[in-house]
Amino acid sequence: MRAVVAEDLFLLRDGLVRMLEAYDFEIAAAVESGPELARALAELEPDVAVVDVRLPPSFTDEGLQCALAARRAKPGLPILVLSQHVEQLYARELLADGSGGIGYLLKDRVFDADQFIDAVRRVAAGGTAMDPQVISQLLTRRSQDKPMGNLTPREKEVMELMAQGRSNAAIAAQLFVTERAVAKHTSNIFGKLDLPPSDDDNRRVLAVLAYLDRG
Amino acid sequence: MRVRNALRVSAQGFALGFVTLAGSITLFVATVLSIVFILLGIGLITTPYVLAAVRGFANWRRRIAGDWAGVTIPVPYRPFPPDLRPGFTGLVERCTLLLKDPATWRDLLWLFTDMTAGYVTSLFSFIFIPYGIYGSVLAAGVWRPIVNSGGNEWYAFIPVSSQSTANLAALLGLGFLVLAVFVNPALQRAHFLVARSLLAPTPQMALTARVERLTATRHDAVDTSAAELRRIERDLHDGAQARLVAMGMSLGTIEALIEKDPQQAKKMLSMARANSAEALAELRDLVRGIHPPVLAERGLGDAVRALALRMAMPVEVDVELPGRFEEPVESAAYFAISEVLTNAAKHARAERVWLDVHHADGTLRIAVTDNGQGGADTTAGTGLTGIERRLGAFDGVLAVSSPVGGPTMVTMEIPCDPYPVSSRRS
Numbered sequence: 222m223r224a225v226v227a228e229d230l231f232l233l234r235d236g237l238v239r240m241l242e243a244y245d246f247e248i249a250a251a252v253e254s255g256p257e258l259a260r261a262l263a264e265l266e267p268d269v270a271v272v273d274v275r276l277p278p279s280f281t282d283e284g285l286q287c288a289l290a291a292r293r294a295k296p297g298l299p300i301l302v303l304s305q306h307v308e309q310l311y312a313r314e315l316l317a318d319g320s321g322g323i324g325y326l327l328k329d330r331v332f333d334a335d336q337f338i339d340a341v342r343r344v345a346a347g348g349t350a351m352d353p354q355v356i357s358q359l360l361t362r363r364s365q366d367k368p369m370g371n372l373t374p375r376e377k378e379v380m381e382l383m384a385q386g387r388s389n390a391a392i393a394a395q396l397f398v399t400e401r402a403v404a405k406h407t408s409n410i411f412g413k414l415d416l417p418p419s420d421d422d423n424r425r426v427l428a429v430l431a432y433l434d435r436g
Numbered sequence: 437m438r439v440r441n442a443l444r445v446s447a448q449g450f451a452l453g454f455v456t457l458a459g460s461i462t463l464f465v466a467t468v469l470s471i472v473f474i475l476l477g478i479g480l481i482t483t484p485y486v487l488a489a490v491r492g493f494a495n496w497r498r499r500i501a502g503d504w505a506g507v508t509i510p511v512p513y514r515p516f517p518p519d520l521r522p523g524f525t526g527l528v529e530r531c532t533l534l535l536k537d538p539a540t541w542r543d544l545l546w547l548f549t550d551m552t553a554g555y556v557t558s559l560f561s562f563i564f565i566p567y568g569i570y571g572s573v574l575a576a577g578v579w580r581p582i583v584n585s586g587g588n589e590w591y592a593f594i595p596v597s598s599q600s601t602a603n604l605a606a607l608l609g610l611g612f613l614v615l616a617v618f619v620n621p622a623l624q625r626a627h628f629l630v631a632r633s634l635l636a637p638t639p640q641m642a643l644t645a646r647v648e649r650l651t652a653t654r655h656d657a658v659d660t661s662a663a664e665l666r667r668i669e670r671d672l673h674d675g676a677q678a679r680l681v682a683m684g685m686s687l688g689t690i691e692a693l694i695e696k697d698p699q700q701a702k703k704m705l706s707m708a709r710a711n712s713a714e715a716l717a718e719l720r721d722l723v724r725g726i727h728p729p730v731l732a733e734r735g736l737g738d739a740v741r742a743l744a745l746r747m748a749m750p751v752e753v754d755v756e757l758p759g760r761f762e763e764p765v766e767s768a769a770y771f772a773i774s775e776v777l778t779n780a781a782k783h784a785r786a787e788r789v790w791l792d793v794h795h796a797d798g799t800l801r802i803a804v805t806d807n808g809q810g811g812a813d814t815t816a817g818t819g820l821t822g823i824e825r826r827l828g829a830f831d832g833v834l835a836v837s838s839p840v841g842g843p844t845m846v847t848m849e850i851p852c853d854p855y856p857v858s859s860r861r862s
Binding site: 274275280281282304305306308309310311328329332358361362 | 709712713716717720723724729730732733734738741742745746747748
């Protein structure tokens, strides 16, 4: 799998490249600025890009803008956005096109290499990877405003993991239950929240995120 | 339009002439007497009240100068210190302060000018129209009974003794009416300009007031930033720094254990990792408190949108900004909004908040309205005073309307100019 890495701090860029290489990714390009990233995304056709929100030369949200522009040009281009902080505002913008293949994680998540690589692979496969902090912010807000249907605590847990973009199998592994139990929970959740059922993992995630964000 | 304007000015001139004569003379005499009676002691008690009336009268004139003639007259009075004593000593203190304020003496001078020059100008702005009409009235036949009864009627410089001279008077009256249309507004303006020459602060007074304000706000700004730095230092010292020390120790122990007790070493490694994650989270919060990332990345508009999304209650945001502002201004505005929103959630227990941010006429205007229980007090709460100080450094102001039972409305204004957003790839 060919990946593009965009990160301006040498130590982090180097660390990301090493980690991805260790998990058998091929690094198509490792760049350190917005214009370089835009060129790499347009010309190299990577399978996935890992992009820092803040990049030179402007040191504003240049990476995020690049990612959004590249996805406008090539819908569904898989990009995982990394940041020192997560904002619902940015998550909303990344999810707005509803085409999947998008991730938004705190930089801290690279501490757990297995989980991080799992997120990169999920995004590359057209899935979603949302930071748990984004989800928990959405949930707090939601529960203050309107109670969340009458989900059982277990169902809430499942929904939280689902909103992060985890597959049924991954949720089952994390909660130490069978996949069939997770499937039952998810169909209950969709019933209680009045969402149209869907077999497609990714569409399901986007539906839940949209539901939470509507608050 | 011009005619109606001249008529309006004439009516206002009538009112002004009456008021300048009655009000200014009364107040002038009262003030002089009260100040003389200070020698007898009684004046100490009466003077503050009399001068308060004078200031009220002068302020009314300042206000109508703006409303009627568009002449702005700033208020020059020095503010009273907040810790005036109550009772008799307070009155004496107040009396001394008032007499030390040069604006008081200028007010007195104005009262005198107002009943002379002020009266004359207001009279002239009034008189042309009725007098002009009177010319026609004479010509219509009123001259006859006057002359018949032996009266000696002069219309301006025309001795009216026959129909032909009365007709001349009517013609001159017409001239007065035309004159009124053109000079009435100018005369009214003259009246208020005379008032302004004494009621507005002298350049020196304005400068003194400005210097006093700058000294106060600079003092506040230095204080606030010193307190901020102390807080940051403490947070770093107790938080991230301490965690890094703990991590270093753990790593040392792990190094020693790794061969003897790999199991234990592994456990400590995961602890060290958790520690580093916590240190990061703490640093992130700290950074948010110093300069929120979205503010740096996107400017005030998106930063308050992101802030609104973080609040527990729904916040309706309406932002309309022409560009970005100087960073210190953006930062002050952001933290002020953040504080007000927190207050709404914590103290007012609001369920809904409306946030309006826009820029017009060189001023950034922010209004935060909530449906909470109200009763916020600028003088009691340290939060609102803090905001006032923060904004003060930029000549910004804060106004709070918060009746008990709600709703609370906080408005803030900061004079500032945007610079256009540099062209951005998108």
